[in-house]
Amino acid sequence: AEVEETLKRIQGHKGVIATMVINAEGIPIRTTLDNSATLQYAGLLHQLTMKARSTVRDIDPQNDLTFLRIRSKKHEIMIAPDKEYLLIVVQNPCE
Amino acid sequence: GHPEIFPLVFTTKTQEIFDCRVLEDVTEENCFKLIKKEDIIQDLKTRAAISDFHPVKKVVLEYPGEELLVVFDAKFQYGQNFYLVASEEAKENLLKPPESNKENKEEKEEVEEKEENGEATPEVHPYKPPVRKPWVSLGSEKEVEEESVKDAVAKIKYMISRVRRKFGAPITFTDRNASHVNDSYLECTSYQDKAFSIKKLEKNVGIQMVPKVREASTQTKWTYPKNAATQYFPRQLSNEEKEESLSSKQLKEFFTSVHLRMEVALQQNEIMNAFFDDWKALAEDESSSGGKPDVYLKAYHSFTDLLYLKDRTISCVCWHPTIYGIIAVSARGPLYYEEQANLSDKSLLQQSVILFWSFFDPIHPQLMLECPEDIYCFQFSPSDPNIIAGGCINGQVVLWDISQHEEKLQNAKPDDDAMKMTAVNTVNASFLNVLQYNWMSGGKRGEVRTQVIQDSSIESPLVRYCAVSSIQYSHKKPVTDIHWLPDYSEDSQTGATFESRPGVRTQLVTCSPDSSILFWDIPATKLLEQPSSEKVREEEIFDIPLDVPDTLNPLDLCWKPLIKINLVESDTNTEYSPVRISLRELHYHYKISEKVQSLNTEVPVKESPYTEMSTPSSKNLKTLQNISTSFFVGTEDGEIVYSDWKMEMDSDPAKPVSQKHTQKHTIHTETINTLQRSPFFKDIVLSIGGRNFALWKEGVTTGPILQSSCSAGRYTAGQWSLTRPGVFFIGRDDGIIDIWDLLKKTYEPSHFQNISESMITFISPCIASPKQHLAVSDYLGVLHVLEICQTLSKASKNEHANVLDYFEREVKYLK
Numbered sequence: 001a002e003v004e005e006t007l008k009r010i011q012g013h014k015g016v017i018a019t020m021v022i023n024a025e026g027i028p029i030r031t032t033l034d035n036s037a038t039l040q041y042a043g044l045l046h047q048l049t050m051k052a053r054s055t056v057r058d059i060d061p062q063n064d065l066t067f068l069r070i071r072s073k074k075h076e077i078m079i080a081p082d083k084e085y086l087l088i089v090v091q092n093p094c095e
Numbered sequence: 096g097h098p099e100i101f102p103l104v105f106t107t108k109t110q111e112i113f114d115c116r117v118l119e120d121v122t123e124e125n126c127f128k129l130i131k132k133e134d135i136i137q138d139l140k141t142r143a144a145i146s147d148f149h150p151v152k153k154v155v156l157e158y159p160g161e162e163l164l165v166v167f168d169a170k171f172q173y174g175q176n177f178y179l180v181a182s183e184e185a186k187e188n189l190l191k192p193p194e195s196n197k198e199n200k201e202e203k204e205e206v207e208e209k210e211e212n213g214e215a216t217p218e219v220h221p222y223k224p225p226v227r228k229p230w231v232s233l234g235s236e237k238e239v240e241e242e243s244v245k246d247a248v249a250k251i252k253y254m255i256s257r258v259r260r261k262f263g264a265p266i267t268f269t270d271r272n273a274s275h276v277n278d279s280y281l282e283c284t285s286y287q288d289k290a291f292s293i294k295k296l297e298k299n300v301g302i303q304m305v306p307k308v309r310e311a312s313t314q315t316k317w318t319y320p321k322n323a324a325t326q327y328f329p330r331q332l333s334n335e336e337k338e339e340s341l342s343s344k345q346l347k348e349f350f351t352s353v354h355l356r357m358e359v360a361l362q363q364n365e366i367m368n369a370f371f372d373d374w375k376a377l378a379e380d381e382s383s384s385g386g387k388p389d390v391y392l393k394a395y396h397s398f399t400d401l402l403y404l405k406d407r408t409i410s411c412v413c414w415h416p417t418i419y420g421i422i423a424v425s426a427r428g429p430l431y432y433e434e435q436a437n438l439s440d441k442s443l444l445q446q447s448v449i450l451f452w453s454f455f456d457p458i459h460p461q462l463m464l465e466c467p468e469d470i471y472c473f474q475f476s477p478s479d480p481n482i483i484a485g486g487c488i489n490g491q492v493v494l495w496d497i498s499q500h501e502e503k504l505q506n507a508k509p510d511d512d513a514m515k516m517t518a519v520n521t522v523n524a525s526f527l528n529v530l531q532y533n534w535m536s537g538g539k540r541g542e543v544r545t546q547v548i549q550d551s552s553i554e555s556p557l558v559r560y561c562a563v564s565s566i567q568y569s570h571k572k573p574v575t576d577i578h579w580l581p582d583y584s585e586d587s588q589t590g591a592t593f594e595s596r597p598g599v600r601t602q603l604v605t606c607s608p609d610s611s612i613l614f615w616d617i618p619a620t621k622l623l624e625q626p627s628s629e630k631v632r633e634e635e636i637f638d639i640p641l642d643v644p645d646t647l648n649p650l651d652l653c654w655k656p657l658i659k660i661n662l663v664e665s666d667t668n669t670e671y672s673p674v675r676i677s678l679r680e681l682h683y684h685y686k687i688s689e690k691v692q693s694l695n696t697e698v699p700v701k702e703s704p705y706t707e708m709s710t711p712s713s714k715n716l717k718t719l720q721n722i723s724t725s726f727f728v729g730t731e732d733g734e735i736v737y738s739d740w741k742m743e744m745d746s747d748p749a750k751p752v753s754q755k756h757t758q759k760h761t762i763h764t765e766t767i768n769t770l771q772r773s774p775f776f777k778d779i780v781l782s783i784g785g786r787n788f789a790l791w792k793e794g795v796t797t798g799p800i801l802q803s804s805c806s807a808g809r810y811t812a813g814q815w816s817l818t819r820p821g822v823f824f825i826g827r828d829d830g831i832i833d834i835w836d837l838l839k840k841t842y843e844p845s846h847f848q849n850i851s852e853s854m855i856t857f858i859s860p861c862i863a864s865p866k867q868h869l870a871v872s873d874y875l876g877v878l879h880v881l882e883i884c885q886t887l888s889k890a891s892k893n894e895h896a897n898v899l900d901y902f903e904r905e906v907k908y909l910k
Binding site: 002003006007009010013014015016021023025026027028029030039042043066067069071076078080082083084085087089091093 | 329330331332337340341345346347349350352353354356357358360361362364365368370
């Protein structure tokens, strides 16, 4: 229930296009996009997050990745990684 | 035989003498009797001739031993009853071997007995190793001796030695002239020695063949199998697993830890765009507000055809929606049409056509569509650019299908070699034409080429129309406006309107000054030819059953409209004569993609509002909400009518449907020649007629939100710009195009440019390429294609918002 609420709140932000929750293996758990797009995002972003995290930790083993933001021409993809899950939000920042 | 055995006859006397009486002294078993030699000799002496030993006297005398063996021969083996063994050896043999034989015999008998008795216990003979026997030569030694090779001569050995200390000693060489000293070198030449000759003998040599064995090794590359795996299916969780993970504790913790970060990031984005490039934005603003002085329309191309457009004007110009560089032009007789028609000798030339021009070939039209009559207006179908609908001067509606020529249009290549001309053979095969051409290349090169035309085999294909409406059901006056509509249908029971094939436009609306608006549906054969994944909606429009899908003839003159709307003002019962019509969602977004749009791909219809229509349909389709049934009509008298109609529940097709309308405005003094909705704002309509134009907003009933003052020239054509929300082009009767920019000035055009000498009949912008084009047709039948400069084509960032603001302000002022 709290999970639902939080997700709804995030989804309700201005400009948010899609929200996804991915598990540690890259399998989507919860999504607001259609299936094929979700799978695509999940696979690609999961790998990217792993790479980013390993990069950060390689440079400094005490460090860890907390947030990843990819800004593109059309929108911004924000990824919040955690130990077991990944929260991905796609937002269109321009009004 | 046995040379030692001498058979003897022993008489009884002899037997008594020697005690070898038969059956007494000697028996069969005991047959041996040893008699002394002396006794025999004495017997011989005493009885000389009658002694039984007489025949063997010699033998006895020679007998070496002392005792002679006499054997009783019971069986007369040797012929007599006794025999004498003459030799010691034999005697021994006879005496002993029987004994040894006896022994062996006994053994053998034992063995035989045993064997005969039974083979119950085979006795294992103890292994006796082969006893070495003395070599018995059988003569092979000699052969070996003969064959073996032995050195005949002993080998001579030489041993050459050198003192140890001389090995490795330094060498000293001295020079010596070879020719000087006599004995510097010795020669030992060979010569043939006559005294000595060696005979070559044949020598036997023993050879043994042995296979030569050699060991070798090599190292090869060992490819070892390795497992590899590929994932071809994305991993997904089942719904239960998803539910499970959603409700898991870890997810809750995850969210509590993560959502704060995410919200911060989202808010950051909302507050400010961090990547906004102020510098760049400044530059853009500058350019739009400062105003570059040179706003211009650059002449790009100019098309004309002396054959088909002679003494004709262009009534309508349309760009091909998907293929870049193709523009279609319809021609009709000028206003003094009736006079023209009387000139019979020109009737052959005046075949009404719609010409397709390509940028790459300014001289030959790419395609020509045959028209039954002059076409007043035509449109490409937005969903299938191969279908073209046109309205004729006599009120008929014509359809063409150019799918066969689509390839050709797409492959229209640039043709620099402009020496050829086409010969006309459409109507009359023997009709030859020699014309002269003037091709002006838009001011770039300034050349004027006049060429003599030879007839060649290249001609533009003429496409016959595939459907034409029936005359009695069409308009009575020229069809002045024609538009495509999305495909709608209505469930007769519920009265709701559905879009049966979203994106597929198969319906037309036409209006004509005979005060009627007709809605048409594309004939079903056309629908069959279009590969649509959905079922063709069957309408009983045609009386003739369409069981011959490919022939087009049954459709000629049989096409009836679906709905007819009479524009009659209910109060005063005056009829309107609409010249232009504008329905709500008439601005189509053509999906310009690399491949030609086919009906298999659904074009997404972006606009949501729809008009309601009543057509019987038995299918249950998806309901549409928010249907608006209003439309704008511009009339011949210069009135703008904003009307609405309500559908009767059981109205039949082709029956006039009455409607009530809400407003009419008379702003313009002359016929409305343009009534167009803005491509950016659905509720803003531009109307042009006479000497002024007006902007209307749907829903604002008090009047136009902008009305221009009387201009110098009469306005004859106009179009909104497709890229800039506040810009539109208006053509005048003196060949000048006014460019109005609402953000700059609203009381006069921001720019005007002279395009041609005669009246401008039609303007059509095109955004198919990065350079935008504006097609302008004039009264003399020349089509000018102009390039729109960048300031006119590129919208600035806030233009949309600014124009919207402007409109809203205007609306407020009205109130």
